[in-house]
Amino acid sequence: MSSPARNHYLRVTASQTAAAEEAANPLRHATGHELMLAQLAEHKRQLKQIQSIERKADAKRAMLPEYAAWVQGVLESGAGLQDEVFMTVMVWYIDVGDFAAALPLATYAIRHGLVMPDTYQRTTACLIAEEYSTMAVKAVEAGQPVDAAALGEIAELVADQDMPDEVRAKLHKALGYVHSSRIDSTPEDRRQSQREAALGHLRRALELHDKVGVKKDIERLEREIKNAAPAGAKEGDGRG
Incomplete structure (x- = not known):
């Protein structure tokens, strides 16, 4: 059984041990x-x-x-x-x-x-643009949801910041992929504008860096836009 004397000894010992450890802690005054x-x-x-x-x-x-x-x-x-x-x-x-x-x-x-x-x-703007873009593209390719609004705000945030063209191309690629990934969930009457927004970003990405890897995506979107165009518009294109 514990006696009052033993309990007192344990309390004093614990206190002394804690004090010693605190004194030895280099962060005690941090x-x-x-x-x-x-x-x-x-x-x-x-x-x-x-x-x-x-x-x-x-x-x-x-x-x-x-x-x-x-x-x-x-x-x-x-x-x-x-x-x-x-x-x-x-x-x-x-x-x-x-x-x-x-x-x-x-x-x-x-x-x-x-x-x-x-x-x-890397510069702060360059890192932010590149890391956001990389994670967004990975998420789209994996079929995971992407915060499109946050990505759009990042694009605006770094719009006037200096960075390599390759990095800004990645950002436009990510924006294009995100727009493209949302086409099927967009109301029918707005899908064409969604495709055109995606295509615009991918074309800009290709202008900035011809090895950004979006040529097949551009071709696919161009076909989709053409196939989804009203019949009159298709015929008009043919006559041009």
């Missing part, structure tokens, strides 16, 4: 940002142990809630200070396909001219 950086470093270490891209995305998805309060504070402050934690979280949201969550971070980063951490080796 600021909030330093704590976030330490957490980010640990999470990156864990991610390096994972080889599967799919499993990495699952791990990031589980980690992201731990940064939510910090990111919200940054957005509310509006200070526009360079922040590695904030910028990395933005990329992780894109990596897990949460375009809606990434959008306010991307908007903030572009508005304040924040730069990517050195490991990314």
Whole structure:
């Protein structure tokens, strides 16, 4: 049985042990940002142990809630200070396909001219456009839903930003694919305009980069538009 003396000893020992551990903790006087950086470093270490891209995305998805309060504070402050934690979280949201969550971070980063951490080796606008485009195309090809509105806002956000033509071509390809993927779910009377919107983006992608991989998609859409045109319009085309 536990005696009062033994209980007192255990409490004192536990308190002393905790105090010693706290004194040995190099982060005991760390600021909030330093704590976030330490957490980010640990999470990156864990991610390096994972080889599967799919499993990495699952791990990031589980980690992201731990940064939510910090990111919200940054957005509310509006200070526009360079922040590695904030910028990395933005990329992780894109990596897990949460375009809606990434959008306010991307908007903030572009508005304040924040730069990517050195490991990314790209400008912020270039990374945002390329990563959004890559994830959108992958989702469309896998038959998964894509947040078309968020992708459209990203296109507007980076419209006046400098980036390689190949990257902007990828963005137009993604927009074209998303429009094309929504044709079947669009009301019949609006499908033609949906096809034309998709075709416009794909043609622009091809203009920017002839190896972007959209030539067959352009040909298919041109056939669909021609076949869906009213009979009179088809005949008119034939006479021209």
